[in-house]
Amino acid sequence: MRKIVLILIASTMLFASCGQEKKFDKNLQEAYKELQITFYASAVSCDRISKTWYTAIYDHKTPSGAYCSDFNDALKELMESFDRYGLNDSIYKHKKNMEEATSRLNNPPSSRKDCYNEFVGIVSETSSFSRMATDPSGNLRSYAENKSNAYETITKMLDQFKIKYSEFLGDTK
Secondary structure (H helix, E strand, C coil), rough: CCCHHHHHHHHHHHHHHHHHHHHHHHHHHHHHHHHHHHHHHHHHHHHHHHHHHHHHCCCCEECCCCCCCCCHHHHHHHHHHHHHCHHHHHHHHHHHHHHHHHHHHCCCCCCHHHHHHHHHHHHHHHHHHHHHCCCCCCCCEEEEEHHHHHHHHHHHHHHHHHHHHHHHHHHHH
């Protein structure tokens, strides 16, 4: 009788653990999709900012092709176009969704702790990168270097994450 009770308890714990893992994986997949959208939208924005900044300094032109003597005028025009077409709103929305979905990953099952820790690191880097996309600062050289470094770092982290945890990501890879 005692063996049966122990077997039932062990089975219950095993099924509960599997349920937690499936829930974690589902939440991870949602957070991962939002992270990808945030990252790629931010990359598009950052690239456009760098090109506009460069063109304003060296060709004295705004994104619309008008003459400018100050690169701040060109960046202002660009940021207004991002606002008009919803790029910044999209970045803010997906960043918020990414952070909310990531918060649902808190208290991961023990089998997912390493995955969780690595994912939180990628989320942190992506959040910083998204700020570069919506609020550029520094000078052209520092911005371009920081953008390139952040892009390379996040891309490398995502590649490693996909390799290590592809079984948890499902179709989001």
